[in-house]
Amino acid sequence: MSKLKVAVIGCGSISKHRHLPEYHQNNDVEIIALCDIVASRAEAMQEVYGGNVYTDYKELLAKEPVDLVSVCLPNALHAPVSIAALNSGANVLCEKPMATTKKEAEAMIEAAESNGKHLMIAHNQRFVRSHQQAKALIEQGAIGKVYSFRTTFGHGGPEGWSVDGKDSWFFKKDEAIIGAMGDLGVHKADLIRYILGEEFTHVSAMVETNAKENITVDDNAVCLLKSESGIIGTLTASWAYKVNESNSTIIYGEKGVLRLEDDPAYSLIATYTDGSKVNYELGKIQSNEEGKQTSTGVVDHFVEAVKTNTTPLIDGKEGKKSLEIILAAMASSETGKTIQL
Template identity: 70%
Template sequence: MKKLKIAVIGCGSIAQHRHLPEYHFNKNVEIVAVCDINEERANKIAEKYEAKAYTDYKELVQSGEVDAVSVCTPNYLHAPISIAALEAGVHVLCEKPMATSHEEAEAMIAAAEKSGKKLMIAHNQRFVKSHQKARQLIENGEIGKIYSFRSAFGHGGPEGWSVEGKEGWFFKKEQAFIGAMGDLGVHKTDLLRYILGEEFVEVGAFVETSAKDFADVDDNAVCVLKTESGIIGTLAASWAYVGKEDNSTIIYGEKAVLRLEDHPTYSLVVQYATGEVVNYELGKIQSNDDGGQNNSYVVENFVDCVLHDKEPLITGEEGKKSLGVILAALKSKETKTITKI
């Protein structure tokens, strides 16, 4: 089979720890180019992967040298770069959050439809085996009616692992548009939509900057969410959890509680109302700590979809719905009201 010619646009931490190593390990892929506005960084990464270095993404997507790109840039560039690539007939895997507005997300989806190329958003939590099992148990009626949930995603903040530290784009509103809520919260909105099999309809949110005085975006957010069938729960996203990362979700149902927490062995624990406990050993949730060796399956799914003309697990439409929850949370914070999604 002909190898897929891939380029990665934006050579920061997520590209270096996830996209590039995972493309490199994929036998159906050839990394042909990388692009970064920091020429030195672009050259260094290009040398490592024996690829061509670019500093202008427009030149890269119009070069005719690539079949597909990963967009790993600051958030404000996700839409313009993805649209330019799609219009040039190139498939796109875009980091989350996919865009900074509904309008941008819709423009990306329209560009994908018009070009007939794939657009996938890099939400990795749907690929976690324990999360897939939880979805299946809910779908099968094993848990009965779902009443409530709580989900959290937090760590010490991107300054600990991003290439530019405290000076990085993550903390600049004009480049990031949103902080912890967009970096981590959007992963959890996507996961909860996936596990519960329902859309959220209302949100009330506190989105604050309380831990990082050098940031002009949020670093702590707590939302109360409600689904179309009336399931209510909380979602917390934080860059102020010192010590260990928290990446957990608990679903409270009529017949059982599903615990997706950091357990040394069991990534899913089901506690039934009868007192019975079932432990599932399904491997851990991948995190930024493992240097990309622990496959996130995002790149694998994207490559597979492009090569075999399949629908990605997280389409632009799905990415837009998860982004919509975040945008509504921001509106809730600004208006101090419960906001319809």
């Protein structure tokens, strides 16, 4: 079988550290095109991975016979560029959050369906082994009825990670639309939906900009969520965790508690009401810290879905449900009301 041809649009940090290395390691694909409005960024990636360089994604889509496109751009561009790529006949892997409005997300789903192409959103948390194990334990009834949870994603902010540092698009309302909630919160919304296996019905939140100066987006948020079966819990997203990154989730159930990515030695600790305890060593979660770049599993899953023509784990509909929780949180914070989904 001939290799699937890949184009990566946007050559910033997420491309450099995640998408391009993971495509490069996959034997079923070939990187044929790179695009960035800053030509030197695409050229730097070309030196490593080859492919033709473009500064205009429309030109790339018109000229290159691509099968797969990764959209690694500021949030405001996710929908228009993904739709253009789907309409050109490519399958699309889009970074999170998939869009900045429900209407945009629906237009992306429609573009995928009408063109018979796959759309996947790059929510990597579903591929973390501790998260998959926790989901399995809950499904098996290991902790009985689930009552509550707390899930958090926080670090010092994207300036240490983004290619533009303090001048990053992440901090600009017109490009990012949503700040820490779009960067980190949406990952946790997707994760908690996945682990619990149910949807959320109510969202209440306080979303603030209180940690960074000269930014026009949120950087600190605490949300209350209620699921369809009545599970209540908190979701926090922050660019204000200055010392240690936190990417932990704790699930409280009738027969036990699951602690995920909350202990330095064990990625999952299950403690049961009968006094027993199980420590799982399942490998480390993804981190943005130098030297901890391991494969997310996202690209391999996307390639496999396209190759076998199967629906990816996080398709457009799944991405939209996770986005809607974040949009509801923003609306709740603005109105002071609980938003019903």
